[in-house]
Amino acid sequence: MAKTILAVDDSGSLRQMVAFSLKAAGYEVVSAVDGQDGLNKAKEKTVDLVLTDQNMPIMDGLTMITNLRSLASYQKVPILMLTTESSDEMKAKGKAAGANGWLVKPFDPKRLIEVVQKVIG
Amino acid sequence: MKGNKLAPKNLPVAELRQLLTAVSDHGTQHLHEVEADLNQTAFLLTGAIEKLGESFMAIHAAVNHQQDEIDTLLIEAEVPEASYQKILLLRKQIADEVNAAVTGLQFQDMTSQLIERVIKRIDGLRESLIALSVHGEDMNPDHEHQEIVKLLAEMSAGLHLRNDALKGGLRKSVQQHDMRSGDVELF
Numbered sequence: 001m002a003k004t005i006l007a008v009d010d011s012g013s014l015r016q017m018v019a020f021s022l023k024a025a026g027y028e029v030v031s032a033v034d035g036q037d038g039l040n041k042a043k044e045k046t047v048d049l050v051l052t053d054q055n056m057p058i059m060d061g062l063t064m065i066t067n068l069r070s071l072a073s074y075q076k077v078p079i080l081m082l083t084t085e086s087s088d089e090m091k092a093k094g095k096a097a098g099a100n101g102w103l104v105k106p107f108d109p110k111r112l113i114e115v116v117q118k119v120i121g
Numbered sequence: 122m123k124g125n126k127l128a129p130k131n132l133p134v135a136e137l138r139q140l141l142t143a144v145s146d147h148g149t150q151h152l153h154e155v156e157a158d159l160n161q162t163a164f165l166l167t168g169a170i171e172k173l174g175e176s177f178m179a180i181h182a183a184v185n186h187q188q189d190e191i192d193t194l195l196i197e198a199e200v201p202e203a204s205y206q207k208i209l210l211l212r213k214q215i216a217d218e219v220n221a222a223v224t225g226l227q228f229q230d231m232t233s234q235l236i237e238r239v240i241k242r243i244d245g246l247r248e249s250l251i252a253l254s255v256h257g258e259d260m261n262p263d264h265e266h267q268e269i270v271k272l273l274a275e276m277s278a279g280l281h282l283r284n285d286a287l288k289g290g291l292r293k294s295v296q297q298h299d300m301r302s303g304d305v306e307l308f
Binding site: 009011012013014016017020021054055083084085086087091094095099100101102103104105106107108109110111115118119 | 230295
């Protein structure tokens with residue numbers, strides 16, 4: 001059975017490219033348009049991995065991660081940030097919130113799949 | 122009149138008010154044009170990425186179908202080894218180009234964040250210019266010298282405050298200067 005990845009990004013083109021890359025590698029993709037939408041969709045169905053942007057309206061990525069980590073079902077689900085942010089300060093905040101990795105945009109699909117496979121197989 | 126001090130009645134308050142109003146009006150007008158151009162640019166970029174994304178998906182689907190047909194032909198027909206190898210090479214080249222296109226098609230996410238930041242800066246600058254004009258209107262030719270000095274000091278302090286507030290709300294989230302793929306770090 002294909003593993004499911006929740007991809008959260010407010011940019012339509014990014015969601016399209018992420019979904020395209022992950023589906024081509026055999027993953028199922030659930031997309032969300034911001035942190036709140038991501039949180040709602042994560043609660044509807046526990047996914048195998050969360051891939052999220054940071055700067056989004058309504059709820060940012062770090063806040064969503066903090067909320068997800070407070071849920072019993074998301075204590076151990078890997079969460080990766082995929083963002084334009086690249087500073088050590090932001091990465092440290094991500095790590096503290098519970099992220100398991102940091103990918104700086106733009107992403108290379110081949111590299112993204114390698115990382116996802118390494119994290120969830 | 123001693124030194125460069127002006128007697129209250131000689132202060133060019135009317136001219137100062139006129140100058141502040143002109144700076145504010147002209148500045149606001151130009152900022153309005155800049156903002157309109159940026160919004161138009163953002164709109165065009167959004168339209169462009171939507172069309173590019175749709176075309177990319179359609180081309181990719183067509184190429185996949187074409188490759189499936191070629192696979193069928195390769196099974197059914199006798200194909201010279203050289204042709205077979207050439208087809209494999211082209212297939213790899215297409216896959217590499219698809220990857221490169223996916224990376225390139227992410228430009229709008231970054232440009233939209235940068236444009237959003239510029240528009241926030243324009244809003245802040247516009248507010249400062251409007252404040253200049255409003256303070257200018259508070260000046261009166263009948264004001265004492267010290268009152269004018271106080272008003273100017275308040276204007277200056279207000280501008281500094283607005284500037285600091287603007288800087289605080291404008292953290293730069295996009296440092297990229299090209300479309301090379303970014304770093305990856307697992308914690």
